[in-house]
Amino acid sequence: MNINDYVIKILSNRSSMYGASLVASEFDDSSIIIWGPRGCTSQVIEAMNVQRQQFDYYHFPVNEADILTNGISTLKKNIVPMVQGYINKGPMFLFLGDSTQLVSENVEGLLDGNVSHEFPLVFVSTGFQDNEYDGINETLFSIVKRFCKEKTKKSGNLMINVIPDVGLSPHWKGDVEEIVRILNRLGIQVNVFPKRMEIKHLRQLPNADATLLLNPSIGMKAAKYLESNFGVNVIVPSCIPIGIDGTKKWLNWLQGELEIEQEIIDKLIQDEEEKFFVSMRPGLREENYNLRVNQIKEKKFLVCDEDFKAAQLCRFLVKEIGFSSGYVYSTINTEKHNILVDIEKVKHLKETKELLEVLKEEDVVVILASDWIRELTDKELQIIHTGGPTVKKITLVSRPFWGFQGALYLLEEILNCIAY
Amino acid sequence: MHYNQKPSEWNLDELMTWLDLGFIPDTDNTDVENYCSLMGVYDVISMFRGIIPIVHGPLGCVSSYYSTRIATRLKEVIKPIPFCTCMDNMDVVFGAIERLENMIVEVDSLYHPKAICILTTCVAEMITEDVETIKNRLKDRVGADIIYIKSAGISCKGFREGTDDAFKTLIDYIDMKTEAPKVKKNSVNLFLRRVNGKSVDSKMLAEIEKLLNLNGITLNTVVRVGMSYEELLKIPDAEGNISLCYTYGKEAMKYLEQKFEQKFLIGSYPIGLSGTFEWVDDICNMLGVQNKFAFSEEYKQMQEKTAFLKDVIQRHCQVKRLFIWQPGEKGLAFVKVAEDLGLEPVLIGFTYYLLRTTRETIIKMIQSGRNAKAIIRGHSKLWEEYEEEYEFKERPLLVMPKKFWVGNLPCINIDFFRDNIIGLGGLELLHNQIVEMYGGEDTKDISLFDRYFERRYEKVNWCEKIENIEEQ
DSSP states (O other), X not given: OOHHHHHHHHHHOOBHHHHHHHHHTTSTTOEEEEESOGGGHHHHHHHHHHTTOOOOEEEEOOOHHHHHTTHHHHHHHHHHHHHHTOOXXXXXXXXXXXXXXXXXXXXXXXXXXXXXXXXXEEEEOOOSSSBHHHHHHHHHHHHHHHHOOOOOOOOSSOEEEEEOOTTSSTTHHHHHHHHHHHHHHTTOEEEESSTTOOHHHHTTGGGSSEEEESSTTSSHHHHHHHHHHHOOEEEOOSSOOOHHHHHHHHHHHHHHHHTOOHHHHHHHHHHHHHHHHHHHHHHSOHHHHHHHHHHHTTOEXXXXXXXXXXXXXXXXXXXXXXOSEEEEEESSOOSTTOOGGGOTTEEEEOSHHHHHHHHHHSOEEEEEEOGGGGGGOSSXXXXXXXXXXXXXXXXXXXXXXXXXXXXXXXXXXXXXXXXX | OOTTSOOOOEEHHHHHHHHHHTOXXXXXXXXXXXXXXXXXXXXXXXXXXXXXXXXXXXXXXXXXXXXXXXXXXXXXXXXOOOEEOOOOHHHHHHOOHHHHHHHHHHHHHHHOOSEEEEEEOHHHHHTTOOHHHHHHHHTTTOSSEEEEEEOOGGGOOBHHHHHHHHHHHHHXXXXXXXXXXXXXXXXXXXXXXXXXXXXXXXXXXXXXXXXHHTTTOEEEEEESTTOBXXXXXXXXXXXXXXXXXXXXXXXXXXXXXXXXXXXXXXXXXXXXXXXXXXXXXXXXXXXXXXXXXXXXXXXXXXXXXXHHHHHHHHHHOOOOEEEEESOSHHHHHXXXXXXXXXXXXXXXXXXXXXHHHTHHHHHHHXXXXXXXXXXXXXXXXXXXXXXXXXXXXXXXXXXXXXXXXXXXXXXXXXXXXXXXXXXXXXXXXXXXXXXXXXXOTTOOOHHHHHXXXXXXXXXXXXXXXXXXXXXX
């Protein structure tokens, strides 16, 4: 790795404690305890900002003496009264910082002896070695392990757990809502884990018929736990519902997985497609739309996102909107989904220096990325904020980019970029 | 949570007594800047053009802090690139000192900085990475000077101590580079404030320069985001030091006094008429210069504006108290504004740690007879209680940052990153906000003012109204 690789790694990655905090801050009336040095709070504070949550964390500062001698007794001294006085409705999360993890503090042993098994404490070892994806996955797994104890009943209707990519893009909540809307239209009851869940809702997760991952990199460990302990099947997508064709493909895949009648799927697709074109017309007059779409053919795009999402975005831009060429840079390689090479006309930028050259030399009109990319160049960039993590602009967007409605908004954003 | 308790009002001198007796739990984690010393050091070192910080540690130590605090600085001023050795599991076992060495060499050859500053984190210090040896080994291989600051959070030093450490290390470095300072008569260095690199900086600087120039005082250097390496080395040439926010610059200024015998001022933020006058007067006294500010056109303008504001408040509203939210150095300066406007100041939402950090300023205030009322509470729920309490009484006037206020009490809303609050420009802002809230001299139609109040402050239960309409 050269120096630019490290810079991009710092800009486009976060720590596992950040990922864990993204999940923890999704629960109302929860609280976070950080067992580590004071700097760890920066990751929790950023995650809470991203999720637009009020800061509610406790921090036990760790010092050299704790590390060298007996830090665990300090933790015990602090955590026992805190547990006794806890009145919040949501879970209490305990995160371990890098230095406390490094000295292998036996926190689980401490908790076993001092905290009741009924108490809603979720312990996550969020050290320094992994990124936010691991933090999210570990926290989801810890929650499931902590609260899912038994399968109580089987509901009549088809019920599935949906695990979204929590906090990984500014529009993730909008995306989930759109997916839930589509699934509800198919008559499926949905538990979105962990969106605004309470502990009683968490206990219902084993009752579902299946667990659907929206992003294969997020939630696999928790889903596998539900599968092996309660027989809840895991459904891993082969694509993300981005664009009209992408959503159709996703629905057809889902039909096969959940054995839904083809007729219902076809009817839904027909309805939603009609709605899409009807909604698009008032916003973009036909002549205006044609003019901008014609312009697209000469323009180049750049997609900079995790590889699985990036592949779908490229497909949408080339095959559905009609871009003639573009570039893609993958920020996180999940390795299992190496499908970028399938798309013609799109150059895969494998090296960091290639990305920097494109930003410097090429006239790229549409950039689908996160705003950290602005830090790499002095040029003014038009960015459609599809990915994470964010730099500077800390906000959630209620408009989706996934599903049928998402296709409309994404198209609008892209055409607006061309107009400027 | 403290917000279930009813607020109690105390005087500043009482709080200071309790603080000194150790009754107030001013623990480090009650600080609003609850970060570790690494972030404090990084905050300072990343300010200067010509000095590049390299963090030796895991990615998480830099990525979140960089994105929320460093990258939000104005790009035009400085665009620091985050460099970090991104230590992982393997590095904990085998160390990453070679990577650090390569990174220093690469940064030196690519960016040609005057100095490279190595900052170590908890992980690097716990596995005892031998940074000193690297520093010595690279002395002749790289063009930049190498500065090493031990900044691990496990030292239990906080963000503010980290800032102070960084300044002290830089002052030692300046001392090493300076042969004999060429002191310029009647010149001062200005330390700006902790969060700087914002659009308001230039407006504030213009205001400060105007106030100082009236008395023949010049700014030698301004310690702020975007300051060049060369300017940094000029620090010993000033006769004294001042800081816009005293808690930010105090340790550095005290250390400069030790090193270069420079005078320094205890005081911050020239806000309002008396606040600005006293600030200018204190600087003049420090340098032994006659204060001509009271005879200037600017001072007359400020007097007129203040008298006008006082009149607006007295004639149009029943306001008696000015509530100042989370009073750090800026908030404490607003006590003088309250006095100017004939209002009683109440410092509200004082966090325990703020009492400790602003101790010297508070003592100076008490000594000058400004023993303001204070309420130690730190939660926004408090405002809801106040709103209920004041429904049928006088309406308080609040001063608070824009991003926090969501209620509907009359409020001087300030965006401290954009709005200039100091000197005459600051008074202009206050003037506009108060006139907008309470109506101005030319708003003769009081019914308009009443309607404004009715619309804005009366609680309306819209659901009930809609239900009534539906029933009808």
